[in-house]
Amino acid sequence: MPMVxxxxxxxxxxxxxxxxxxxxxGEYSVITKISFLMFLIFxxxxxxxxxxxxxxxDANQFLIKFxxxxxxxxxxxxxxxxxxxFVWFLVEISxxxxxxxxxxxxxxxxxxxxxxxxxxxxxxxxxxxAERDARIKTYxxxxxxxxxxxxxxxxxxxxxxxxxxxxxxxxxxxxxxSLNADIITIVGDVVDSSPHYIERQLNELAKLxxxxxxxxxAGNHEYYSGGIGVYSIKFKQLGFNFLVNEGQxxxxxxxxxAGISDINASLYSSNKVDALKAIxxxxxxxxxxxxxxTPKVASGLTSNNVDIILSGHTHGGQMFPFHYFVKQANxxxxxxxxxxxxxxxxxxxxxRYWGPPMRVLAPSExxxxxxxxx
Numbered sequence: 001m002p003m004v005x006x007x008x009x010x011x012x013x014x015x016x017x018x019x020x021x022x023x024x025x026g027e028y029s030v031i032t033k034i035s036f037l038m039f040l041i042f043x044x045x046x047x048x049x050x051x052x053x054x055x056x057x058d059a060n061q062f063l064i065k066f067x068x069x070x071x072x073x074x075x076x077x078x079x080x081x082x083x084x085x086f087v088w089f090l091v092e093i094s095x096x097x098x099x100x101x102x103x104x105x106x107x108x109x110x111x112x113x114x115x116x117x118x119x120x121x122x123x124x125x126x127x128x129x130a131e132r133d134a135r136i137k138t139y140x141x142x143x144x145x146x147x148x149x150x151x152x153x154x155x156x157x158x159x160x161x162x163x164x165x166x167x168x169x170x171x172x173x174x175x176x177x178s179l180n181a182d183i184i185t186i187v188g189d190v191v192d193s194s195p196h197y198i199e200r201q202l203n204e205l206a207k208l209x210x211x212x213x214x215x216x217x218a219g220n221h222e223y224y225s226g227g228i229g230v231y232s233i234k235f236k237q238l239g240f241n242f243l244v245n246e247g248q249x250x251x252x253x254x255x256x257x258a259g260i261s262d263i264n265a266s267l268y269s270s271n272k273v274d275a276l277k278a279i280x281x282x283x284x285x286x287x288x289x290x291x292x293x294t295p296k297v298a299s300g301l302t303s304n305n306v307d308i309i310l311s312g313h314t315h316g317g318q319m320f321p322f323h324y325f326v327k328q329a330n331x332x333x334x335x336x337x338x339x340x341x342x343x344x345x346x347x348x349x350x351x352r353y354w355g356p357p358m359r360v361l362a363p364s365e366x367x368x369x370x371x372x373x374x
Contacts (some may be wrong), residue, residue, distance in 0.1 A: 014078050021081055026105045040373040043074030047355065050163075064163040067255060068121065072319070072356035076119045076126075079321065084115055126319060126358030133175065134351045134364040143307065144374040145255035145287035153210070154182035154291070154367040156312030157350030159221065160201050161193035164352075172351070177209050179368065183250060184210040184347050185328050186240075186292025187312045187348065188219025188262060194226050195234045206238040211301040212250050214240045217259040217295035219313065221354075228271045243291060245274045247281060255371060256286040258306075262293045262313075276300040287371070295333045295347045303342035314364035316349030323362065335362075 018040055046067040053064055056236025085222050086109075153176055160169065174185065195202060208214050222231050228244060233243040252256060258278035260266075263351035266273045275290065288306045292298060295311040316335040317323030326333040338345045342373050349365050 008183050008349060010290045014038045014074075014274075018074070018081065021085075025108050028305070033099060033222045037075045037332050040074055043070045044070040045240050049221050061163045063166060068356040069127065069162060069358075070124065073119060073123050073354075075319075077116065078120050079123070080115055080119050084111070107374055119196045123358060126356075126360045129359040129363055130353045132364075133171070134366045136179075136368060138368040138370065139346075139366050140370045140372060141308075142372045142374050143287055145254050145285060145307070146371050147252055148373065150182045150250070150253045150371040152179065152183045152185060152289075152369040152371060153179050154187060154310055154369065155351045156183050156187040156310075156348045157189045157219070157315060157354065158205075158352050159189055159192040159354045160198055160205070160352075161191070164198070164201055166204055169201045170207075170223050173204060173207050176366065177207070179366075181368075182211040182253070183255075183257065184208055185257070185289075185291055186214065186216045187291050187310050189221040189312065189350075190216060190219070190235075191225050191353070192253060192354070193230070195230065202234065202238060206240075212253075215240050215248075215257050215291065216240045217291040217293060218242075218244070218261040218265075220262040220265040222267060223265040230268065243275045244271060245273065247278050247288075249281070249286065250282040252288055253371070254285070254373075256282040256288045257291065258282065258288060259291040260298055263296045263298060264294050273298055276305075278307055295330050295338075295345060296319055297340050297343050297345070301372060302342060303344075308344060309343065309345040310348070311345060312348045312350055313321070314347055314349070315353065315359075318350075318353055318360075318362050319356065 004157055021038055023036050030110075032176055050067050053060070069116070071085075114141050133299055155176065158172075177268070190205075191198065191202075191331055196353050214251070216235050218228055218231065222228060225231075232242050232244065241248065244261055245259075247256055247258030258275070260273045260278055262302050263273050278290070279288055282305070290298075290301065290306050290309045291307050291312050294313050295309075297309065302310070314334055317326045323334060333345075333347055335347050335349045338347065346367070348367050351366055353359055353364065
Protein backbone atom coordinates (compact mmCIF):
# COMPACT_ATOMS: atom_id res chain seq x y z
CA MET A 1 0.00 0.00 0.00
CA PRO A 2 2.75 2.58 0.77
CA MET A 3 4.30 1.89 -2.67
CA VAL A 4 0.95 2.43 -4.40
CA UNK A 5 0.45 5.67 -2.46
CA UNK A 6 3.97 6.86 -3.34
CA UNK A 7 3.37 6.03 -7.02
CA UNK A 8 0.06 7.92 -6.93
CA UNK A 9 1.69 11.02 -5.44
CA UNK A 10 4.52 10.96 -7.99
CA UNK A 11 2.09 10.32 -10.87
CA UNK A 12 -0.21 13.19 -9.88
CA UNK A 13 2.76 15.57 -9.57
CA UNK A 14 4.21 14.50 -12.93
CA UNK A 15 0.81 14.74 -14.66
CA UNK A 16 0.33 18.26 -13.31
CA UNK A 17 3.78 19.40 -14.48
CA UNK A 18 3.44 17.80 -17.93
CA UNK A 19 -0.07 19.20 -18.40
CA UNK A 20 1.05 22.71 -17.46
CA UNK A 21 4.13 22.48 -19.71
CA UNK A 22 2.27 21.39 -22.84
CA UNK A 23 -1.15 23.10 -22.71
CA UNK A 24 -0.80 25.61 -19.91
CA UNK A 25 0.76 28.44 -21.89
CA GLY A 26 -1.03 28.33 -25.23
CA GLU A 27 -4.57 28.99 -26.33
CA TYR A 28 -6.04 25.50 -26.55
CA SER A 29 -9.68 24.49 -26.53
CA VAL A 30 -11.24 22.94 -23.47
CA ILE A 31 -11.66 19.66 -25.37
CA THR A 32 -7.94 19.60 -26.24
CA LYS A 33 -6.96 20.24 -22.64
CA ILE A 34 -9.31 17.59 -21.25
CA SER A 35 -8.20 15.06 -23.89
CA PHE A 36 -4.51 15.63 -23.12
CA LEU A 37 -5.16 15.37 -19.36
CA MET A 38 -7.07 12.10 -19.82
CA PHE A 39 -4.24 10.75 -21.99
CA LEU A 40 -1.68 11.53 -19.27
CA ILE A 41 -3.85 9.94 -16.58
CA PHE A 42 -4.42 6.88 -18.78
CA UNK A 43 -0.68 6.58 -19.47
CA UNK A 44 0.34 6.67 -15.82
CA UNK A 45 -2.46 4.27 -14.82
CA UNK A 46 -1.75 1.77 -17.62
CA UNK A 47 0.61 -0.44 -15.50
CA UNK A 48 -2.30 -1.18 -13.15
CA UNK A 49 -4.48 -2.14 -16.12
CA UNK A 50 -1.69 -4.46 -17.31
CA UNK A 51 -1.46 -6.14 -13.89
CA UNK A 52 -5.16 -6.99 -14.08
CA UNK A 53 -4.89 -8.29 -17.66
CA UNK A 54 -1.81 -10.47 -17.59
CA UNK A 55 -3.11 -12.99 -15.03
CA UNK A 56 -5.11 -14.80 -17.64
CA UNK A 57 -4.53 -17.71 -20.01
CA ASP A 58 -5.73 -15.66 -22.99
CA ALA A 59 -4.06 -12.33 -22.17
CA ASN A 60 -3.76 -10.12 -25.25
CA GLN A 61 -0.01 -9.73 -25.73
CA PHE A 62 -0.36 -6.80 -28.14
CA LEU A 63 -2.67 -4.90 -25.78
CA ILE A 64 -0.33 -5.41 -22.82
CA LYS A 65 2.69 -4.15 -24.77
CA PHE A 66 0.68 -1.23 -26.15
CA UNK A 67 -0.38 -0.17 -22.65
CA UNK A 68 3.20 -0.42 -21.42
CA UNK A 69 4.33 1.61 -24.46
CA UNK A 70 1.92 4.41 -23.53
CA UNK A 71 3.31 4.37 -20.00
CA UNK A 72 6.86 4.50 -21.35
CA UNK A 73 5.92 7.43 -23.59
CA UNK A 74 4.41 9.60 -20.83
CA UNK A 75 7.41 8.76 -18.66
CA UNK A 76 9.96 9.79 -21.30
CA UNK A 77 7.87 12.82 -22.23
CA UNK A 78 8.26 14.05 -18.67
CA UNK A 79 11.96 13.17 -18.42
CA UNK A 80 12.93 14.74 -21.74
CA UNK A 81 10.84 17.81 -20.92
CA UNK A 82 12.66 18.27 -17.61
CA UNK A 83 16.07 17.86 -19.26
CA UNK A 84 15.02 20.27 -22.00
CA UNK A 85 13.79 22.90 -19.54
CA PHE A 86 16.94 22.61 -17.44
CA VAL A 87 19.16 23.12 -20.50
CA TRP A 88 16.92 25.95 -21.65
CA PHE A 89 17.20 27.58 -18.24
CA LEU A 90 21.01 27.41 -18.35
CA VAL A 91 21.06 28.89 -21.86
CA GLU A 92 18.75 31.73 -20.86
CA ILE A 93 20.82 32.48 -17.77
CA SER A 94 24.11 32.45 -19.69
CA UNK A 95 22.73 34.78 -22.35
CA UNK A 96 21.15 37.02 -19.70
CA UNK A 97 17.82 37.00 -21.48
CA UNK A 98 14.70 37.64 -19.34
CA UNK A 99 13.22 34.33 -18.24
CA UNK A 100 9.77 35.46 -19.39
CA UNK A 101 10.90 34.54 -22.92
CA UNK A 102 10.77 30.89 -21.85
CA UNK A 103 6.99 31.22 -21.69
CA UNK A 104 6.66 32.57 -25.22
CA UNK A 105 3.64 30.53 -26.46
CA UNK A 106 4.74 30.32 -30.10
CA UNK A 107 8.31 29.27 -29.30
CA UNK A 108 7.15 26.88 -26.58
CA UNK A 109 4.67 25.23 -28.92
CA UNK A 110 7.38 24.52 -31.50
CA UNK A 111 9.74 23.12 -28.88
CA UNK A 112 6.93 21.01 -27.38
CA UNK A 113 6.33 19.39 -30.77
CA UNK A 114 10.05 18.63 -31.10
CA UNK A 115 10.12 17.19 -27.56
CA UNK A 116 7.15 14.93 -28.29
CA UNK A 117 8.85 13.64 -31.45
CA UNK A 118 12.12 13.04 -29.59
CA UNK A 119 10.25 11.16 -26.86
CA UNK A 120 8.55 8.97 -29.45
CA UNK A 121 11.86 8.22 -31.17
CA UNK A 122 13.42 7.23 -27.84
CA UNK A 123 10.45 4.96 -27.15
CA UNK A 124 10.72 3.23 -30.53
CA UNK A 125 14.47 2.83 -30.02
CA UNK A 126 13.80 1.40 -26.54
CA UNK A 127 11.31 -1.11 -27.95
CA UNK A 128 13.81 -2.16 -30.61
CA UNK A 129 16.51 -2.73 -27.98
CA ALA A 130 14.13 -4.66 -25.72
CA GLU A 131 12.61 -6.90 -28.37
CA ARG A 132 15.77 -7.70 -30.34
CA ASP A 133 17.76 -10.85 -29.62
CA ALA A 134 19.90 -10.38 -26.54
CA ARG A 135 23.56 -9.69 -27.31
CA ILE A 136 26.04 -12.45 -26.50
CA LYS A 137 28.89 -11.35 -24.24
CA THR A 138 31.85 -13.68 -23.78
CA TYR A 139 34.47 -13.73 -21.02
CA UNK A 140 37.40 -16.07 -20.42
CA UNK A 141 38.01 -17.10 -16.83
CA UNK A 142 41.39 -18.72 -16.19
CA UNK A 143 42.05 -20.38 -12.85
CA UNK A 144 44.24 -23.24 -11.64
CA UNK A 145 41.29 -24.77 -9.73
CA UNK A 146 39.49 -25.49 -12.99
CA UNK A 147 40.35 -29.01 -14.14
CA UNK A 148 38.84 -29.01 -17.64
CA UNK A 149 37.60 -26.36 -20.06
CA UNK A 150 33.94 -25.68 -19.34
CA UNK A 151 31.49 -23.35 -21.07
CA UNK A 152 28.91 -21.75 -18.80
CA UNK A 153 25.99 -19.83 -20.32
CA UNK A 154 24.31 -17.37 -17.96
CA UNK A 155 20.72 -16.18 -18.34
CA UNK A 156 18.83 -14.00 -15.90
CA UNK A 157 15.70 -11.87 -15.58
CA UNK A 158 13.59 -13.60 -18.23
CA UNK A 159 10.38 -12.42 -16.52
CA UNK A 160 8.19 -14.90 -18.37
CA UNK A 161 4.51 -14.03 -18.04
CA UNK A 162 1.43 -14.24 -20.25
CA UNK A 163 2.68 -11.37 -22.42
CA UNK A 164 5.69 -13.47 -23.47
CA UNK A 165 4.95 -15.53 -26.54
CA UNK A 166 5.84 -19.19 -26.87
CA UNK A 167 7.64 -18.18 -30.07
CA UNK A 168 9.95 -15.87 -28.10
CA UNK A 169 10.85 -18.61 -25.62
CA UNK A 170 11.42 -21.10 -28.43
CA UNK A 171 13.77 -18.69 -30.21
CA UNK A 172 15.69 -18.04 -26.99
CA UNK A 173 16.04 -21.76 -26.28
CA UNK A 174 17.29 -22.44 -29.80
CA UNK A 175 19.87 -19.65 -29.56
CA UNK A 176 21.15 -20.88 -26.19
CA UNK A 177 21.23 -24.52 -27.26
CA SER A 178 23.26 -23.55 -30.33
CA LEU A 179 26.01 -22.33 -27.99
CA ASN A 180 26.67 -25.94 -26.87
CA ALA A 181 27.00 -25.06 -23.21
CA ASP A 182 28.36 -27.45 -20.62
CA ILE A 183 26.33 -25.66 -17.95
CA ILE A 184 23.38 -23.28 -18.20
CA THR A 185 22.56 -21.04 -15.24
CA ILE A 186 19.37 -18.96 -14.86
CA VAL A 187 20.02 -16.52 -12.04
CA GLY A 188 16.55 -15.59 -10.82
CA ASP A 189 13.41 -13.83 -12.02
CA VAL A 190 12.74 -16.61 -14.49
CA VAL A 191 8.99 -16.05 -14.20
CA ASP A 192 6.55 -13.26 -13.51
CA SER A 193 3.32 -15.22 -13.26
CA SER A 194 1.81 -18.28 -11.62
CA PRO A 195 2.90 -21.50 -13.37
CA HIS A 196 -0.58 -22.54 -14.55
CA TYR A 197 -0.85 -19.32 -16.60
CA ILE A 198 2.45 -19.90 -18.45
CA GLU A 199 2.47 -23.66 -18.85
CA ARG A 200 3.27 -23.58 -22.59
CA GLN A 201 6.13 -21.10 -22.15
CA LEU A 202 7.70 -23.14 -19.35
CA ASN A 203 7.39 -26.37 -21.33
CA GLU A 204 9.33 -24.68 -24.13
CA LEU A 205 11.95 -23.42 -21.65
CA ALA A 206 12.40 -27.01 -20.46
CA LYS A 207 14.04 -27.77 -23.82
CA LEU A 208 17.23 -25.99 -22.73
CA UNK A 209 20.08 -28.48 -23.04
CA UNK A 210 23.54 -28.53 -21.50
CA UNK A 211 26.06 -31.29 -20.86
CA UNK A 212 25.82 -30.98 -17.07
CA UNK A 213 22.32 -29.55 -16.90
CA UNK A 214 20.48 -26.31 -16.11
CA UNK A 215 20.91 -24.65 -12.70
CA UNK A 216 18.33 -22.18 -11.43
CA UNK A 217 17.90 -19.97 -8.36
CA ALA A 218 14.95 -17.88 -7.24
CA GLY A 219 14.75 -14.15 -7.72
CA ASN A 220 12.36 -11.78 -5.99
CA HIS A 221 9.70 -12.34 -8.67
CA GLU A 222 9.53 -16.06 -7.91
CA TYR A 223 8.38 -15.01 -4.45
CA TYR A 224 5.73 -12.75 -5.99
CA SER A 225 4.51 -15.43 -8.43
CA GLY A 226 3.61 -18.35 -6.23
CA GLY A 227 6.53 -18.70 -3.85
CA ILE A 228 9.61 -20.88 -3.55
CA GLY A 229 7.59 -23.99 -2.70
CA VAL A 230 5.54 -23.81 -5.90
CA TYR A 231 8.50 -23.20 -8.18
CA SER A 232 10.73 -25.67 -6.39
CA ILE A 233 8.34 -28.35 -7.60
CA LYS A 234 7.77 -26.81 -11.02
CA PHE A 235 11.42 -26.25 -11.94
CA LYS A 236 12.30 -29.79 -10.92
CA GLN A 237 9.45 -31.08 -13.09
CA LEU A 238 11.02 -29.19 -15.98
CA GLY A 239 14.30 -31.03 -15.37
CA PHE A 240 16.17 -28.09 -13.85
CA ASN A 241 18.43 -28.19 -10.81
CA PHE A 242 16.72 -25.69 -8.50
CA LEU A 243 19.23 -24.60 -5.87
CA VAL A 244 17.98 -23.34 -2.52
CA ASN A 245 20.90 -23.12 -0.08
CA GLU A 246 22.61 -26.03 -1.80
CA GLY A 247 25.30 -26.80 -4.33
CA GLN A 248 26.74 -29.48 -6.57
CA UNK A 249 30.13 -30.53 -7.89
CA UNK A 250 30.10 -30.48 -11.68
CA UNK A 251 31.62 -33.72 -12.97
CA UNK A 252 35.43 -33.61 -13.06
CA UNK A 253 35.56 -29.94 -14.03
CA UNK A 254 36.76 -28.75 -10.63
CA UNK A 255 33.75 -26.40 -10.56
CA UNK A 256 31.23 -26.30 -7.73
CA UNK A 257 27.95 -24.44 -8.37
CA ALA A 258 26.01 -23.21 -5.35
CA GLY A 259 22.78 -21.27 -5.22
CA ILE A 260 20.80 -19.11 -2.83
CA SER A 261 17.44 -17.40 -3.23
CA ASP A 262 16.96 -13.64 -3.51
CA ILE A 263 18.58 -12.13 -0.42
CA ASN A 264 16.08 -9.29 0.00
CA ALA A 265 12.87 -11.25 -0.63
CA SER A 266 13.95 -14.12 1.64
CA LEU A 267 13.92 -11.77 4.62
CA TYR A 268 10.12 -11.88 4.49
CA SER A 269 9.91 -15.62 3.92
CA SER A 270 10.50 -18.79 5.89
CA ASN A 271 13.14 -19.74 3.28
CA LYS A 272 16.09 -17.86 4.75
CA VAL A 273 19.34 -17.52 2.87
CA ASP A 274 22.17 -19.71 4.16
CA ALA A 275 25.14 -19.31 1.84
CA LEU A 276 27.48 -21.37 4.04
CA LYS A 277 25.07 -24.29 3.85
CA ALA A 278 25.09 -23.93 0.05
CA ILE A 279 28.87 -24.40 -0.11
CA UNK A 280 29.31 -26.89 2.74
CA UNK A 281 30.15 -29.74 0.35
CA UNK A 282 32.69 -27.69 -1.62
CA UNK A 283 36.37 -28.46 -1.13
CA UNK A 284 39.18 -25.94 -0.91
CA UNK A 285 40.39 -27.06 -4.33
CA UNK A 286 37.02 -26.38 -6.01
CA UNK A 287 36.28 -23.31 -8.09
CA UNK A 288 33.11 -22.14 -6.35
CA UNK A 289 30.46 -20.22 -8.29
CA UNK A 290 27.61 -18.75 -6.24
CA UNK A 291 24.34 -17.97 -8.03
CA UNK A 292 22.62 -15.11 -6.23
CA UNK A 293 19.94 -13.03 -7.94
CA THR A 294 20.44 -9.86 -5.91
CA PRO A 295 23.95 -8.38 -6.21
CA LYS A 296 24.84 -8.61 -2.55
CA VAL A 297 27.52 -10.64 -0.81
CA ALA A 298 25.62 -13.04 1.43
CA SER A 299 26.65 -13.41 5.04
CA GLY A 300 29.66 -15.71 5.48
CA LEU A 301 30.98 -15.46 1.93
CA THR A 302 34.59 -14.36 1.49
CA SER A 303 37.30 -14.77 -1.12
CA ASN A 304 38.40 -17.84 0.85
CA ASN A 305 35.23 -19.84 0.19
CA VAL A 306 33.77 -18.44 -3.06
CA ASP A 307 35.51 -17.53 -6.30
CA ILE A 308 32.78 -15.59 -8.08
CA ILE A 309 29.16 -14.56 -7.52
CA LEU A 310 26.86 -14.37 -10.55
CA SER A 311 23.94 -11.96 -10.14
CA GLY A 312 21.28 -10.08 -12.06
CA HIS A 313 18.29 -8.11 -10.78
CA THR A 314 19.41 -4.61 -11.83
CA HIS A 315 18.65 -4.93 -15.59
CA GLY A 316 21.53 -2.47 -15.95
CA GLY A 317 18.98 0.22 -15.15
CA GLN A 318 16.86 -0.84 -18.18
CA MET A 319 15.69 2.70 -19.01
CA PHE A 320 17.75 5.84 -18.62
CA PRO A 321 17.78 7.71 -16.24
CA PHE A 322 16.84 4.81 -13.91
CA HIS A 323 20.50 3.77 -14.05
CA TYR A 324 21.35 6.19 -11.26
CA PHE A 325 18.51 5.15 -8.96
CA VAL A 326 19.04 1.42 -9.55
CA LYS A 327 22.76 1.80 -8.85
CA GLN A 328 22.08 3.57 -5.56
CA ALA A 329 19.51 0.95 -4.57
CA ASN A 330 22.04 -1.84 -5.15
CA UNK A 331 24.98 -0.55 -3.10
CA UNK A 332 26.50 1.36 -6.02
CA UNK A 333 26.45 -1.65 -8.37
CA UNK A 334 24.78 -1.74 -11.77
CA UNK A 335 26.34 -4.13 -14.31
CA UNK A 336 29.62 -5.84 -15.12
CA UNK A 337 32.45 -7.05 -12.89
CA UNK A 338 32.96 -5.90 -9.30
CA UNK A 339 35.34 -6.76 -6.50
CA UNK A 340 33.64 -6.42 -3.13
CA UNK A 341 36.06 -6.78 -0.23
CA UNK A 342 38.02 -9.34 -2.24
CA UNK A 343 34.94 -11.22 -3.49
CA UNK A 344 34.48 -11.21 -7.28
CA UNK A 345 31.01 -10.57 -8.68
CA UNK A 346 29.49 -10.34 -12.14
CA UNK A 347 26.14 -8.58 -12.61
CA UNK A 348 24.24 -9.27 -15.83
CA UNK A 349 22.00 -6.64 -17.43
CA UNK A 350 19.42 -9.38 -17.90
CA UNK A 351 18.27 -11.40 -20.87
CA ARG A 352 14.85 -9.81 -21.22
CA TYR A 353 13.09 -6.90 -19.47
CA TRP A 354 10.43 -6.11 -16.92
CA GLY A 355 7.48 -3.76 -17.33
CA PRO A 356 7.61 -1.44 -20.35
CA PRO A 357 9.04 -3.26 -23.40
CA MET A 358 11.90 -0.79 -23.58
CA ARG A 359 15.63 -0.73 -22.95
CA VAL A 360 17.47 2.58 -23.22
CA LEU A 361 21.26 2.55 -22.76
CA ALA A 362 21.03 -0.87 -21.10
CA PRO A 363 21.17 -3.65 -23.73
CA SER A 364 20.08 -7.15 -22.76
CA GLU A 365 22.60 -9.98 -22.72
CA UNK A 366 23.32 -13.69 -22.75
CA UNK A 367 26.63 -14.17 -21.01
CA UNK A 368 29.19 -16.88 -21.77
CA UNK A 369 31.99 -17.75 -19.36
CA UNK A 370 34.69 -19.90 -20.87
CA UNK A 371 36.23 -21.51 -17.80
CA UNK A 372 39.82 -22.56 -18.49
CA UNK A 373 42.52 -24.27 -16.49
CA UNK A 374 45.57 -22.13 -15.82
